[in-house]
Amino acid sequence: MVLTLYVLLTGVGFAAGVLVATFVDGLSAPALYGVIELPPTALGFSLYGGITIATVLGVPLALVIYVSRRIDDPDAVE
Numbered sequence: 759m760v761l762t763l764y765v766l767l768t769g770v771g772f773a774a775g776v777l778v779a780t781f782v783d784g785l786s787a788p789a790l791y792g793v794i795e796l797p798p799t800a801l802g803f804s805l806y807g808g809i810t811i812a813t814v815l816g817v818p819l820a821l822v823i824y825v826s827r828r829i830d831d832p833d834a835v836e
Contacts, residue, residue, distance in 0.1 A: 764819060768812045775807030776800045 779785065779800040787798045788806040796802035 760819070764812075764815055767815060768808055771811030772804045772808035775803035775805065778807070779803035 779798070779802070785798050785803070788796050788803060790796055790806055790809060796806055
C-alpha cells in the first residue's frame with residue numbers, strides 16, 4: 759500500500775513537471791539538487807519534478823523502514 763502510494767505520488771511529480779513546462783512560458787532551466795542542469799523542456803521539468811518528489815518522500819520512508827526493522831531487535835544496539 760505504501761509503495762503504491764509512493765509510486766503514484768512520484769508519478770504526479772513527473773506529470774506536474776510536464777504540465778508546468780507545457781503551460782508556463784519563459785521558464786529557466788531547473789537544476790536537480792542544485793548542481794545538475796536539466797533542459798528547460800517538458801522532459802527536463804518532468805525529471806526534476808519526479809526525482810525531487812521521489813527523493814523528498816523516499817529518504818524519510820527509507821529511514822522509517824530501516825528504524826522499524828531494527829528497533830525491536832535487541833542485538834541491533836551496539
